[in-house]
Amino acid sequence: MDTSTEPCPGQLRQHSYAVVRGLFDAATTERLREICERVLEQRRRAPRCDNPPVGPQANYMRHLNDPEYHRDHPDDLAFLLNAMGSPQVVESLSAALDEEFLFALSSLYFNPTGESQDGFWHKDKIGAEADVSRRPETGAGLQMQIALVPTDDLEVVPGSHLRDYSPEEHAICVADDGIHNRSNDMPGAVRLHQEPGDAVLFTQLCIHRGRYHTDKLRRSLMISVKKRAAAEFTMRQRGLNYASDQPWFLLPQYFNGVSEDARAFFQEFVAFYAPHWRARLTEVLKYSSLVQRLVEAGEPYPFFGE
Numbered sequence: 001m002d003t004s005t006e007p008c009p010g011q012l013r014q015h016s017y018a019v020v021r022g023l024f025d026a027a028t029t030e031r032l033r034e035i036c037e038r039v040l041e042q043r044r045r046a047p048r049c050d051n052p053p054v055g056p057q058a059n060y061m062r063h064l065n066d067p068e069y070h071r072d073h074p075d076d077l078a079f080l081l082n083a084m085g086s087p088q089v090v091e092s093l094s095a096a097l098d099e100e101f102l103f104a105l106s107s108l109y110f111n112p113t114g115e116s117q118d119g120f121w122h123k124d125k126i127g128a129e130a131d132v133s134r135r136p137e138t139g140a141g142l143q144m145q146i147a148l149v150p151t152d153d154l155e156v157v158p159g160s161h162l163r164d165y166s167p168e169e170h171a172i173c174v175a176d177d178g179i180h181n182r183s184n185d186m187p188g189a190v191r192l193h194q195e196p197g198d199a200v201l202f203t204q205l206c207i208h209r210g211r212y213h214t215d216k217l218r219r220s221l222m223i224s225v226k227k228r229a230a231a232e233f234t235m236r237q238r239g240l241n242y243a244s245d246q247p248w249f250l251l252p253q254y255f256n257g258v259s260e261d262a263r264a265f266f267q268e269f270v271a272f273y274a275p276h277w278r279a280r281l282t283e284v285l286k287y288s289s290l291v292q293r294l295v296e297a298g299e300p301y302p303f304f305g306e
């Protein structure tokens with residue numbers, strides 16, 4: 001597309017998305033790619049969680065910053081955290097949201113090894129989280145995808161976050177139980193080209209989709225952030241979830257080698273969630289010590305006994 005007309009982060013609120021060319025330089029991008037390649041390979045062998053499931057159709061993974069992926073590569077974890085919490089990332093997100101936000105999670109999107117598929121068009125289902133913030137038109141937070149290899153896999157419908165589905169969009173995204181939602185005829189869709197190091201930001205409230213073709217290499221690092229108001233709302237309503245449950249941030253060594261800027265960014269996330277991670281660890285401790293005592297006392301196996 002004509003890069004002179006693409007929206008900058010400050011314009012995301014009108015356009016649904018924004019582009020930052022060259023957010024990371026070539027050397028940083030290349031190192032991130034090596035790290036993500038290694039983590040992906042480890043995850044395929046030994047996933048740390050089953051959400052999403054591994055297998056030939058897998059096209060994304062969560063929590064690249066889980067330290068178990070970096071046990072033998074502590075510098076990689078610091079490099080990843082430094083990049084994700086770098087000033088240019090935080091500034092782009094701030095300009096796009098114009099409201100207080102916290103880190104949410106990291107993901108990697110990659111092409112599957114099994115069968116090719118076009119993605120399904122959707123607005124993310126974020127429910128009432130969308131409505132509690134100062135600027136409800138941008139929903140609960142933001143996704144930032146940084147290309148580690150050239151990609152055209154992301155598509156958005158600009159402006160679609162500001163309104164309900166049009167009849168044509170409804171026919172594709174929702175009607176007939178969603179059987180048409182992989183259509184290649186979405187009106188007004190824009191396919192976003194990214195060179196390595198380029199970032200695209202988009203709101204979860206716009207119509208968007210990815211593309212998952214086995215023959216089109218895809219390696220896109222995604223940083224998700226959540227508005228503080230949305231984080232407070234969800235914690236109150238539902239507690240920790242698959243995204244916010246990242247207790248590894250409590251490890252004393254976790255921020256070794258991480259810059260002051262990146263620490264400051266992640267510390268707000270840690271300060272918000274740490275009491276909840278600690279409460280959950282305390283709960284686990286209560287049960288695990290009890291299980292051990294029951295076994296030692298010769299009780300029937302506690303999970304199956306009467």
Ligand SMILES: O=C(O)CCC(=O)C(=O)O
Nearest residue numbers: 109124143154209210211
């Ligand atoms: O980039 C993709 O493949 C899909 C991303 C997506 O749907 C999301 O981040 O909500």
Ligand SMILES: [Fe+2]
Nearest residue numbers: 122123124208
């Ligand atoms: Fe989505």
